[in-house]
Structures are given as C-alpha cells and as structure tokens.
Amino acid sequence: MSNFLFDEFPPVSSKQWKQKIQFDLKGAEYNKTLLTHTNEGISIKPFYHQNERDFLEIPKAKEDFKICQSIFISDEITANFLALDSLKRGATSILFIADEPFNISELLKNINCGIHFQLNFLSEKFSVELANFCLNTSTFINIDIIENHAKSGNWYFNLKQDFEIIKNIKSQIPKNTSLIKVDASLYQNSGANIIQQVAYALAHGNEYLNFLGANIASEIQFNFSVGSNYFFEIAKLRAFRYLWKLLCEEYNFNIEPHLFIQPTFRNKTLYDFNSNMLRTTTECMSAILGGANTICNISYDSVYHKKNEFGERIARNQLLILKEESYFKNASDITTGTYYIESLTKEITEKALIIFKDIEKAGGFLKLLKEGTIQRKIKESADKEQSQFDSQELILIGTNKHPIENEKMNGEIELFPFVKTKPRKTTIEPIIAKRLSEKIEKERLKNEA
Structure with missing residues (x-):
C-alpha cells in the first residue's frame, strides 16, 4: 500500500473540476x-x-531578510545613539535620512x-567622502536622480550635470x-497599479544602464512599497526579480536585484x-515571501506623529516576531x-514586460516622463482606485467602513497628514504621492466639535 494518501484516488483534471463547478452553478x-x-x-x-x-525560475534571495530601522539625522550624536540602540533591540540594518551633509565619523x-x-541632496564631494569612509561595511549610498526628477518635477541641476556627478562619484568610490x-x-x-510598478521600475533602472553603462547594474538597489x-x-x-535578471542577461550580466521594501503609505489612515498596524504586518509578510533583502517597516502612527520611541519599537518588533516567532525566517x-502565486507571477511578468517594451520603443522612461505619459497613466490608475474607495468597493476599515464615530484626531496631529501644495516652476509634471483616505479625513477633521 502506498505511503501517500492521495495515491489511492484517481487524479482529477482541471477540465473535470471545471465541469463539476459548472454543474453546481445550476445554470x-x-x-x-x-x-x-x-x-x-x-x-x-x-x-x-x-x-x-x-x-518561471525566480532568482532567490541568497540570505535572510535584514530588519532595517530608519533614522532622520537632526544631529549626529542623537542619530548615532538611536542607531546603536536599535541594533541592540534587534535591528540588523540602518537607514539614515539626511537633508544636508553631516559629520560622517560622528554619525557612524x-x-x-x-x-x-x-540623501535628499546631490553632492559629489560628500558622496565620495561617505562611500570611502564606509569602506569595510555593506553600504548603500542610494542616489536616485530620476526619482528626484519625477517627484519634484526638476533635476538637482540639469540632466547632463546630474548624470555627470554620478559618473564622477562612481569613478572615486x-x-x-x-x-x-x-x-x-x-x-x-501615487496610485500606479502593480503591473505599472514593475514595468516602471524596470524602465527606470534601464535608464541608468543606458546612461552609466551596464556594469552599474551591480550597484543598484531597488526600493518598492507593498500594499x-x-x-x-x-x-x-517575484516578477520583478525575474525581469531584472532577464534584462541584465541582455547586457551579458548575471545579476540578481537587491530589494529594499517598505509598507505603502497609500492605504494608511489618520x-x-x-x-x-494590521496593514503593515501583512505587507511585511508579503515582502518576506516575495524575496525582500531588507525590510524597513513604518510605524502605525507615522501619518500624523513625529518619530517616537514607542511607534518605532512596535514597527521593529513586528518584523522580529515575524522572523523569530512566526516561522518567517528564511521563508x-x-x-x-x-x-496561484506562480500563476500571478507569470501573468504580472508578461504584462509588465509588454509595457516595458512599449516604453523602450517610445524612446525610454525619461522621454515619456518629459511628455507626461507616465504621469497620465499613473493618474488614470490612481483615479480608478480612488473611485473604488469613494464608492466603498475598496474598503479601509475604520475610515470608509465601520468608522469610530466619536474618535477625535484634531489634537493629536503633529505632522501635516495631507498632500502639501507648493507652487513652483517645474520642467515636468511631478508625480505626487497621495493617500486614499485624505478627502474623507479632511471632512471629519473639519466637522469635529
């Protein structure tokens, strides 16, 4: 007798299952x-x-995911203390955010x-100094002049100078x-659908390969948000991992992408x-199972609170519990x-590849940004999603479904939780990130007694 229980039963084909389902539907x-x-x-x-x-044969992450803690550098001594404290409490990686140059030795x-x-600025001298100081550690400088161009509507200086600065930095680090x-x-x-995200990330990365040479592929990190x-x-x-490896093979490189993942802000609510907290937990689970190399969770109150010890500890502990207590280590x-997931991966891959090829045929990602095509496509997707939220086809519990009627938030807000408008001259239409619940939250805040 077989040791396998289901060997005792005849196999059932996909066609037979569908016929049985059709029969049970009764017309x-x-x-x-x-x-x-x-x-x-x-x-x-x-x-x-x-x-x-x-x-598809999806490239696997070679190591278990790193737990990253993000720290804004207001002053170097405080940021250093927070980083060391986070490492003691379970973080295995640190993300430092800076608006201006800082004292590197004091910080690290x-x-x-x-x-x-x-680095929310572009400086050749400082970037070279930073990279050379971190010679013996795994370091990600993370310069993205295209993202800055797409988000702000302007280059740091101009297209030619921005890319020239990167080339100069690359030659010295x-x-x-x-x-x-x-x-x-x-x-x-900003509301792009999943296939657009994969295709745009691929086209975005390909611009760097075109401008800086294919050997830059090993020096690129990809940041994604997950919903x-x-x-x-x-x-x-998984689809992006496959497509990036496929693209690199066209340049005769065998390189697997490094994925840095954060939960999205788009579905977070005031x-x-x-x-x-529930949303970020499932989102971190998706990141782990999708093959993230590094995950940097966001705190449950990050929409309206400044960074605080409690919120940051909860966010970090969510990842620690998933990794050490929930069997998500090396998962x-x-x-x-x-x-199901294999089928989704293949379909997303195929559809994203079509969009990527169309972008390249039309002249590349930067050209379509300049023409406003990328912005228009994202806006169409975002408007559709917003309409689904407004009609309660897409639900965010506690906001457009089952709200806590007596909840008051006016006195809790430390950070402006809505899109900030600042009129300025731009070379392209910027891509603006926006949360789904902003409109309904503005109304509730206005009506609070």
Whole structure:
C-alpha cells in the first residue's frame, strides 16, 4: 500500500473540476459568477490546477531578510545613539535620512552593520567622502536622480550635470558600494497599479544602464512599497526579480536585484490608526515571501506623529516576531510551486514586460516622463482606485467602513497628514504621492466639535 494518501484516488483534471463547478452553478455563468477581475487586467480563477502550471525560475534571495530601522539625522550624536540602540533591540540594518551633509565619523561611530542612506541632496564631494569612509561595511549610498526628477518635477541641476556627478562619484568610490537607487515606491504611493510598478521600475533602472553603462547594474538597489493585496504583492516582487535578471542577461550580466521594501503609505489612515498596524504586518509578510533583502517597516502612527520611541519599537518588533516567532525566517522560498502565486507571477511578468517594451520603443522612461505619459497613466490608475474607495468597493476599515464615530484626531496631529501644495516652476509634471483616505479625513477633521 502506498505511503501517500492521495495515491489511492484517481487524479482529477482541471477540465473535470471545471465541469463539476459548472454543474453546481445550476445554470449561472462560470465567467461572470466566479472570476474576479482586477485593476491590473488579471482574472482571478476559483481554482488553480497542476495541469496548468507553467512556472518561471525566480532568482532567490541568497540570505535572510535584514530588519532595517530608519533614522532622520537632526544631529549626529542623537542619530548615532538611536542607531546603536536599535541594533541592540534587534535591528540588523540602518537607514539614515539626511537633508544636508553631516559629520560622517560622528554619525557612524561604533556602527558595524549594513548601512543605507537617503540623501535628499546631490553632492559629489560628500558622496565620495561617505562611500570611502564606509569602506569595510555593506553600504548603500542610494542616489536616485530620476526619482528626484519625477517627484519634484526638476533635476538637482540639469540632466547632463546630474548624470555627470554620478559618473564622477562612481569613478572615486569602492566597488563594493551600492551607489544607485531605483525608488519604485513613488509609483505605488501615487496610485500606479502593480503591473505599472514593475514595468516602471524596470524602465527606470534601464535608464541608468543606458546612461552609466551596464556594469552599474551591480550597484543598484531597488526600493518598492507593498500594499495590502497580499498575494499580488508577493507575485509583484517575484516578477520583478525575474525581469531584472532577464534584462541584465541582455547586457551579458548575471545579476540578481537587491530589494529594499517598505509598507505603502497609500492605504494608511489618520482615523482608527491602530488598523495601520494590521496593514503593515501583512505587507511585511508579503515582502518576506516575495524575496525582500531588507525590510524597513513604518510605524502605525507615522501619518500624523513625529518619530517616537514607542511607534518605532512596535514597527521593529513586528518584523522580529515575524522572523523569530512566526516561522518567517528564511521563508522567501516558501511560495515556490504554489499554483496561484506562480500563476500571478507569470501573468504580472508578461504584462509588465509588454509595457516595458512599449516604453523602450517610445524612446525610454525619461522621454515619456518629459511628455507626461507616465504621469497620465499613473493618474488614470490612481483615479480608478480612488473611485473604488469613494464608492466603498475598496474598503479601509475604520475610515470608509465601520468608522469610530466619536474618535477625535484634531489634537493629536503633529505632522501635516495631507498632500502639501507648493507652487513652483517645474520642467515636468511631478508625480505626487497621495493617500486614499485624505478627502474623507479632511471632512471629519473639519466637522469635529
């Protein structure tokens, strides 16, 4: 007798399952009743079968994910203290955010871990000094002049000078330094759908390969935001891993992408803010299963509170619990072979590749940014999603469904939680990140007694 229980039963084909389902529907149409159609143009089936599997070979993350703590540099001594404290409490990587040059040795004193930087300025001299100081650590300088151009509507200086600065930095820094960042978080937080995010990240990265040479591929980190569409977000990251490796092979490089992941701000809410903790938990789970190399969680109150010890500790502990207590350690390979996720991965890959090829045929990502095509496509997707939220087709619990009627937030706000408008002259229309719940929150704040 076989040791496998199901060997005792005859196999059931996909066609037989569908016939049985059709019979049980008693005349109702299979396609209209049981297929779910998404904004990405993907139809979710009621079942997936091994007979239909056609899996892609997805590059796997070589190490378990790093837990990253983000710290804004208001002064170097305080930032250094917060970094060391975070490392003692379970973080394994640090993201330093700076608006201006800082004292490097003071900031990085006694810090020996993977270090990421988000420099909201472009300086050849400072970037070279920073990279050379971090010679013996895994360092990510994370310069993304294209993201700055897309977000602000302007270059730091101009296209030619910005790229020239990067070339000069590259020629003066150690080879183990990751210099470039492709920040696809902007597209997600602005309302681009999942297929657009993958395609735009690929096209965005390809611009750096074209301008700086293909050997820059090993020095690029990709930043993504993940939302609450659990399985789709897993498939999104897997699809990008496959496509980037495919693109690099066209340049005769065998390189796997480094993925830095954060939960999205788009679905985070001002009211019933504790729900944000549930959202970020599932989003971090998607990031892990999708193959993230580094995950930097956001705190449940980051929409309206300044950084605080409690919120940052909760965010960090969410990742620690997932990693150490919830069997998500070294879990990036778990999704391999799952029919549904494999099918989603393949479909997202195919659709994103079509968009990427169209972008390249039309002259590339920067050309379409200049013409406003990318902005228009994102706005169309964002408007559709906003309409779904406004009509309660898309639900955020505690905000457009089951709100806490007596909840008051006017006295709690430390940070302006809505899109900030600052009229200025720009060379292109900027891509603006916006949360789904802003309109309804403004009304509630206005009506608070």
